[in-house]
Amino acid sequence: MMVTPAPLTAPKKLEIEEIAAAVRDRFGPAVLVSRGQGGVVLSVSLFEPTTHPPISKMLFWDMGCSFGGIVVEELKGKWRLSYLFLSAGCGWVEVLVEAPSTVSALPSISSEVHAADWHEREAEDLFGLRFEGHPRLGDFILHDQMWPEGVAPHRKLHRELIDVHQEHFRRRPNSEWRPLLVVQDPGAFAMPVGPIYEGGLGQSVHFLLETVGEDVVRAVPRLFYNFRAVEKIAEEQPVSRVLLLAERFAATSSFAHSLAFCLAVERISSTQVPARAKNLRILLSELERLRHHAGAITGICESTALSVATSQAAIIEERLLRACCQFTGHRYLFGLNTPGGLRRDFSAESCTELLKAIDRAVADLHALEDGLYFTSSFLDRLEDVGIVDPDKARDLNFVGPVGRASACSGDLRRDCPYEGYETYQFEVPREIEGDGYARLRILFQEAYQSARLVQQATHRLEPGQISAPCEPLSGGVALGWAEAPIGPALHWLRLDASGLVERYRVMTASFNNWLGFRVAVEDFAFQDFPIILATFGLSPTECDR
Amino acid sequence: MSFWFWRGLQKGVQTTRYPRAYENAAGVTPGRPVATQFSSAHEAALAAQVCPVGAITPQDNSARVNLALCIHCQRCHFGDEPVMEWRSDYEWTRLPDTQQRYEPLPKAYKRSLHIIVVDAGDCGACLHEVKQLNTPFYNMHRLGMFFTATPRAADLLVVVGPVSENMRVPLLKTYEAMPNPKKVLAVGTCAISGGIFGQSFVSAGGVSSILPVDLEIPGDPAPPLAILHGLLVVTGRKAPVGHESASERSS
Numbered sequence: 001m002m003v004t005p006a007p008l009t010a011p012k013k014l015e016i017e018e019i020a021a022a023v024r025d026r027f028g029p030a031v032l033v034s035r036g037q038g039g040v041v042l043s044v045s046l047f048e049p050t051t052h053p054p055i056s057k058m059l060f061w062d063m064g065c066s067f068g069g070i071v072v073e074e075l076k077g078k079w080r081l082s083y084l085f086l087s088a089g090c091g092w093v094e095v096l097v098e099a100p101s102t103v104s105a106l107p108s109i110s111s112e113v114h115a116a117d118w119h120e121r122e123a124e125d126l127f128g129l130r131f132e133g134h135p136r137l138g139d140f141i142l143h144d145q146m147w148p149e150g151v152a153p154h155r156k157l158h159r160e161l162i163d164v165h166q167e168h169f170r171r172r173p174n175s176e177w178r179p180l181l182v183v184q185d186p187g188a189f190a191m192p193v194g195p196i197y198e199g200g201l202g203q204s205v206h207f208l209l210e211t212v213g214e215d216v217v218r219a220v221p222r223l224f225y226n227f228r229a230v231e232k233i234a235e236e237q238p239v240s241r242v243l244l245l246a247e248r249f250a251a252t253s254s255f256a257h258s259l260a261f262c263l264a265v266e267r268i269s270s271t272q273v274p275a276r277a278k279n280l281r282i283l284l285s286e287l288e289r290l291r292h293h294a295g296a297i298t299g300i301c302e303s304t305a306l307s308v309a310t311s312q313a314a315i316i317e318e319r320l321l322r323a324c325c326q327f328t329g330h331r332y333l334f335g336l337n338t339p340g341g342l343r344r345d346f347s348a349e350s351c352t353e354l355l356k357a358i359d360r361a362v363a364d365l366h367a368l369e370d371g372l373y374f375t376s377s378f379l380d381r382l383e384d385v386g387i388v389d390p391d392k393a394r395d396l397n398f399v400g401p402v403g404r405a406s407a408c409s410g411d412l413r414r415d416c417p418y419e420g421y422e423t424y425q426f427e428v429p430r431e432i433e434g435d436g437y438a439r440l441r442i443l444f445q446e447a448y449q450s451a452r453l454v455q456q457a458t459h460r461l462e463p464g465q466i467s468a469p470c471e472p473l474s475g476g477v478a479l480g481w482a483e484a485p486i487g488p489a490l491h492w493l494r495l496d497a498s499g500l501v502e503r504y505r506v507m508t509a510s511f512n513n514w515l516g517f518r519v520a521v522e523d524f525a526f527q528d529f530p531i532i533l534a535t536f537g538l539s540p541t542e543c544d545r
Numbered sequence: 546m547s548f549w550f551w552r553g554l555q556k557g558v559q560t561t562r563y564p565r566a567y568e569n570a571a572g573v574t575p576g577r578p579v580a581t582q583f584s585s586a587h588e589a590a591l592a593a594q595v596c597p598v599g600a601i602t603p604q605d606n607s608a609r610v611n612l613a614l615c616i617h618c619q620r621c622h623f624g625d626e627p628v629m630e631w632r633s634d635y636e637w638t639r640l641p642d643t644q645q646r647y648e649p650l651p652k653a654y655k656r657s658l659h660i661i662v663v664d665a666g667d668c669g670a671c672l673h674e675v676k677q678l679n680t681p682f683y684n685m686h687r688l689g690m691f692f693t694a695t696p697r698a699a700d701l702l703v704v705v706g707p708v709s710e711n712m713r714v715p716l717l718k719t720y721e722a723m724p725n726p727k728k729v730l731a732v733g734t735c736a737i738s739g740g741i742f743g744q745s746f747v748s749a750g751g752v753s754s755i756l757p758v759d760l761e762i763p764g765d766p767a768p769p770l771a772i773l774h775g776l777l778v779v780t781g782r783k784a785p786v787g788h789e790s791a792s793e794r795s796s
Binding site: 143146153173195196197198201202203204224225226227228229230232233240241244245248249250251252254295306308309311312314315317318321322323324325326329330331332334335336343344367371374375539541542544 | 548549550552553559570571572573574575576598616617618619622623624661663664665666668669670672673674675676677679680682692694706707709710711712714715719741742743745746747748765766768
């Protein structure tokens with residue numbers, strides 16, 4: 001049953017100079033290649049937006065970069081679009097497109113880099129920017145049955161639109177609206193699931209499963225029911241306030257998001273975080289990952305209706321939640337990060353207590369794992385179900401545990417280390433089958449690695465400061481990143497001269513992986529759907545923001 | 546396969562004894578700030594200043610807490626002196642400010658409560674804590690409480706999240722589909738006041754601006770036992786905060 005991954009040839013590690021030289025060689029007069037700023041190592045500015053698709057194609061396909069996301073900014077009188085690519089081992093490369101703000105259309109890159117698809121749709125919905133050549137724009141974040149066309153709430157000039165007293169708030173839904181159905185075979189019908197399903201215990205997301213009978217032919221997730229416009233309400237707010245938002249928009253990975261945000265602030269203010277705080281941040285990040293993975297495993301057991309195993313996994317998870325609360329004062333690790341370090345210190349005794357709880361969790365996870373791998377009725381539901389083959393995973397840029405189960409072994413902790421991860425010993429597990437079983441194995445292996453990292457971090461704690469002053473803040477722009485339990489969390493932050501947030505952009509792993517989720521569901525039977533959903537372990541609320 | 550049965554037995558009973566006895570296990574609740582006496586009005590004002598959401602108001606030498614706004618950021622717990630006093634309890638369910646009288650569901654619901662949950666813009670924490678009620682530690686089935694998949698069978702609507710604009714209509718439809726008598730329970734600070742998301746063009750800033758709310762449970766997130774207390778209040782088996790004496794009279 002267990003297949004050891006074939007030793008695929010690792011992508012060649014490129015130096016940043018090599019990338020710069022290759023881009024210059026091919027696009028010489030059309031671009032300006034320079035050192036990036038704020039955590040970006042290389043910046044490729046385009047003189048002509050039309051050169052963009054070939055450059056992105058070269059970075060993604062020829063240079064082996066993974067796609068991070070698009071940051072759209074509306075600065076004084078111009079658009080600034082930063083397309084982020086990560087070259088493993090050397091850092092973030094940005095392709096920079098600037099255009100006067102009178103421009104309303106730019107070339108689309110999503111036919112070359114499919115992972116950019118949703119980013120472009122998002123920019124179209126929120127900024128009113130059209131991407132020429134994109135196959136389907138509109139009806140994305142602002143659902144068409146509720147929102148009129150032409151609303152671009154994230155634009156600066158539409159300040160009055162976001163006034164809560166505007167009449168568009170509390171309008172009635174348009175009863176004429178119908179979803180777009182594609183399957184036209186005789187007997188075809190669409191099965192709607194959500195946004196309230198599983199008795200409301202699932203997070204709000206809607207699926208339109210198109211079918212002619214047994215198999216799901218086309219699956220369209222309709223997200224953004226939990227859209228709270230975090231990026232917009234952060235504008236013109238002080239950093240201390242936005243930190244609370246960063247921590248609270250997705251509780252499953254709140255520590256990772258607050259960490260990524262703090263890293264961006266620290267990069268802007270050039271703050272050196274004390275060693276003790278760095279090690280504690282790693283400890284807490286890994287604690288969060290362990291707890292999250294225990295929860296994800298509970299979800300998988302539950303989806304297959306294996307009730308004793310569900311209960312056993314839920315016990316592990318609740319014990320970890322309690323251990324988090326005992327250790328930090330909060331079950332979901334809220335209120336710990338602050339720009340410059342951590343808000344509170346932990347005693348050696350409490351670390352010992354935490355280690356005991358973690359040892360117990362690991363022992364219980366091992367027992368659970370052994371039990372699950374000997375339960376054929378359980379494995380039958382996971383094996384060869386919801387397959388994402390490595391080529392598709394690469395094409396759609398799958399990240400996090402889901403990607404690692406399909407041979408996309410990207411992990412920011414290793415590929416672009418932060419907070420000293422490069423000095424830690426850990427492995428990034430990788431599987432190649434890309435089915436539900438592979439995703440389950442990844443979750444278990446990562447949980448063990450996280451426990452190992454927590455142990456290493458506690459042994460490295462030397463007495464010292466837990467935070468450095470991170471004031472006063474003046475203008476600047478930076479990218480902060482962290483590997484959240486479900487994949488990379490990227491926070492782009494631009495502060496104005498008075499230290500207030502001018503633009504805050506959050507790019508999450510869920511947003512990335514939801515795009516490709518349909519690949520796993522299509523051609524599988526209806527009854528597999530909840531299991532595939534559980535093995536993906538995606539968070540709608542992290543995607544919606 | 547049969548080993549699962551044996552393993553389940555081996556683990557023994559993990560379920561809390563609450564509500565028969567108070568649960569004191571470590572880590573079941575993050576606790577909450579409570580009204581604190583300081584030595585001077587200046588200290589009280591300093592303690593109140595720490596709060597990023599204005600949940601603490603100084604009054605002479607003391608500082609009061611409005612839990613409807615508290616987002617558990619712990620700034621007043623672990624920070625520079627003076628800090629607020631925190632209490633590790635979880636029986637927080639209370640009436641909204643607009644209501645004076647407390648009326649539980651009729652007696653027939655005492656040991657049979659069907660619940661539908663709506664995630665209306667929640668960050669996942671409150672929803673996750675609600676989910677924990679189905680796990681061995683809290684096991685609400687023993688109290689005759691069940692999650693149901695359809696609003697037609699539900700007696701109680703549990704809402705988490707500040708009510709995002711895209712969830713407003715699904716929430717209303719769920720409420721309208723429920724038979725009478727029905728109750729609405731707002732779980733978490735976001736559901737009470739909008740929390741950190743407040744009121745904006747995509748957030749209604751709390752359930753009460755959309756639906757009549759019968760009871761609310763503060764907390765960001767409200768821990769499972771706080772939610773369990775809320776469910777017991779709905780069925781008339783516990784009293785909301787500040788109404789203990791009234792319930793003693795009726796029982």
